[in-house]
Amino acid sequence: MGCGGMLVRRGIVTAVPDSALTSRQPGLPEIRRFKPDVVPGTGYETETPYGFDQADHRTAGLPTLDAVRDAGNRWVFPELIDDADLEPHSVRWLIVPRLLGFGATHGVLFRAHDLQAPSEFVTEAMQD
Numbered sequence: 001m002g003c004g005g006m007l008v009r010r011g012i013v014t015a016v017p018d019s020a021l022t023s024r025q026p027g028l029p030e031i032r033r034f035k036p037d038v039v040p041g042t043g044y045e046t047e048t049p050y051g052f053d054q055a056d057h058r059t060a061g062l063p064t065l066d067a068v069r070d071a072g073n074r075w076v077f078p079e080l081i082d083d084a085d086l087e088p089h090s091v092r093w094l095i096v097p098r099l100l101g102f103g104a105t106h107g108v109l110f111r112a113h114d115l116q117a118p119s120e121f122v123t124e125a126m127q128d
Helices: 027-034 057-069 079-084
Strands: 037-042 093-095
Touching: 027 057, 027 079, 037 057, 057 093
Parallel strands: 037 093
Antiparallel strands: none
């Protein structure tokens, strides 16, 4: 299905080194540049129904939340307005994964073919 099948005009994945995950700045300029309505993120809870969440999920989750919040605030990183002509942009939705019984109120089932995953990432177990 890919982006077009989900009524998404453009999907962007930013590669951020682990050392930069604690900062909101890598994602904030991208939000101002592309002006998305929706930003998918990772969870930032310590505990989940299946145990403790992975450190990289938590570490990426909070800066994503901060970047989404601050992208619409012209007083945060004002140099992006002056130097890069990146005006503030307010995201409509931040979507983070949750599980039923642990705060989830809505859900969408995705399978490998829905996302048109490259064949090297698809195993038989992921097929319908």
